[in-house]
Amino acid sequence: MNRPEILLTFAPELRIFLAAERRRERLPVVTDGSSSLGHVVESLGVPLTEIGRLLVDGREVPVSHVPGPGESVEAEAVTRPQSVPGAPLRFLLDVHLGTLARRLRLLGVDAAYESEDIGDAALAALSAAERRVMLSRDRGLLRRREIWAGAYVYSDRPDDQVRDVLGRFAPALAPWSRCTACNGPLREADKDAVASLLEHGTRRTYDVFAQCAACERVYWRGAHHARLQTIVEDAVREFGAAGTAPAV
Structure with a gap:
């Protein structure tokens, strides 16, 4: 039995998450016919924290949408500045982002930071318990469903990291x-x-x-x-x- 194929177009800024051979404008993807569009996107390496609107044949759909044969999907990046409704804007940073945490604090931004590796499960639970936006360069951590909200930090240079976070969330x-x-x-x-x-x-x-x-x-x-x-x-x-x- 043939599995359905869809055409996926990722916004240019999202293509860095794709394997090199998949970084094309329109990407044909064979699905299993039962997985959600969100699952398909994440299976290609793109964290859902970085996805804005998902459009199927020009119509916006939720990540739970199950794509059908021949559908044309556009995955947009999050709109900046990005709002995080339901809680004061606060951040949680993983063990690899200590310099970014100190610079955000210098600027008066509420930035909790774990100086030891407490594990992805504990970080996700802390994000949920304190309603903090999880900042990380770890895609696996950002895929955990428990996190309150999350964002991938695109650069490994502290100057660029600060500009990325401030430009994205406008604290x-x-x-x-x-x-x-x-x-x-x-x-x-x-x-x-x-x-x-x-x-x-x-x-x-x-x-x-x-x-x-x-x-x-x-x-x-x-x-x-x-x-x-x-x-x-x-x-x-x-x-x-x-x-x-x-x-x-």
Whole structure:
């Protein structure tokens, strides 16, 4: 018995997920006649987190649609900026995205991060429990049905990763308002109150401090401030900012 064949067209930005020999404009795909369109797309290597509308012969269909013989399918990429309804916009990053997590926190974006590999199942469960958008370069993790929402991070360069996330989700930026170590909120700190936590040279040189309300880490405008300021200014210039922050 012949199995039905469909024609799939992926948006150009989605073709990076396809095997090299399948990266053509119109891809003939033989299906089993019972699997959903979502399953067919994922079996080709494209995470559903990256799919926007699915059109069959020009008509939008859900991922549960079972394609029939001869159908022409267009898979669009997600529309940017992408909205995530039903919860405040918060992120969860896997063990491989530590630099991205710290940069998002620097910009005031709520970015939880697991510094140890706790496994895909635990990450997916945490995403669901805290209603956080899972950010990862692991397609297998993004295929787990338990995750609240997810997004593939396309680049392995932190500068590009930040621009990708900010451009895709348009979170409100509040630079210098979060602890880059633990994601807790920063508050202004009196120098005398944090003096015992400072090295002698720091106490002598600096007068303006902020402290994390969660882990009590102390921040000041140290040697790396100019580099961090450049990251903040570039992001704010391109994506805008909102909110207030301690003067650090």
